[in-house]
Amino acid sequence: MSGGARDGYRAFRTIPTRWADNDAYGHVNNVVYYSWFDTAVNALLVERGLLDIRAGATIGLVVETGCRYHRSIAFPEDVEAGVRIARMGTSSVRWEVGLFTAGHAAPAAEGFFIHVYVDRASRRPAPLPPDWRAALAGLAALPSDAGG
Template sequence: MSSDTATDRPQPRPRGDFRVFRTIPTRWADNDAYGHINNVVYYAWFDTVVNAHLVERGALDIERSPVIGLVVETQCRYFAPLAFPQTVEAGLRVARLGNSSVRYEIGLFAQGAPLSAAHGHFIHVYVDRASRRPAPLPAPLHAVLSELL
């Protein structure tokens, strides 16, 4: 497994580092003037991969869940370009699960590639929808997140 410590140069990650995958078709509009996917699209994919998984597993109701996840930190490392019309396969795992926070790690792979073209993370702090104060993860959400550890 690769390392992301300050003393080691980051390396692409293998598919085996991730627990579930989602296929993402690229769009013509995702490419930038340099002919590859623009960096802001990677962050949108991170958000989509996490939230789609939570919604599909019944752990998040976007309109009614009593707690919501606020992103407090993000990072992405790039290793190989992705571009339209490629299909991207996004891997997801949970690296750290706390009482009210979770660190998601996402790997973005060209379809069928063994190593990530990019990988990164973001941290959600879960808060009460009304008060916006940190709140413990509800049991169903915690269970779904635990499956990704």
């Protein structure tokens, strides 16, 4: 997880901070960053017609996650969540997300999580369908982008 620059990410989503995101210390609480990671990736999957959160046969379960914080974010900043795929396995994807704010070339935070894609009914790992692989191919990090 050392991609740093905005150009290392393949897709972006703007997420506004909310008044309730700030904690007693005057900045966004760390748990909110994880919700932004989830929002950026799952919205991308829904928009590409891959994830049907109510009835799709394939769903992703998070099996590992992490975040490195570089700079505080506070309401009323907008966050630009950059997304890329560091690794795509048979039934898993390592997603990396950089959280950027206006006026900064480097991310305020860099996070990752690993989705294992499973059959909704059995909860057993399922190979990523070919249409998913094709739709996600353009999100792969270049070899010099991915660090973790």
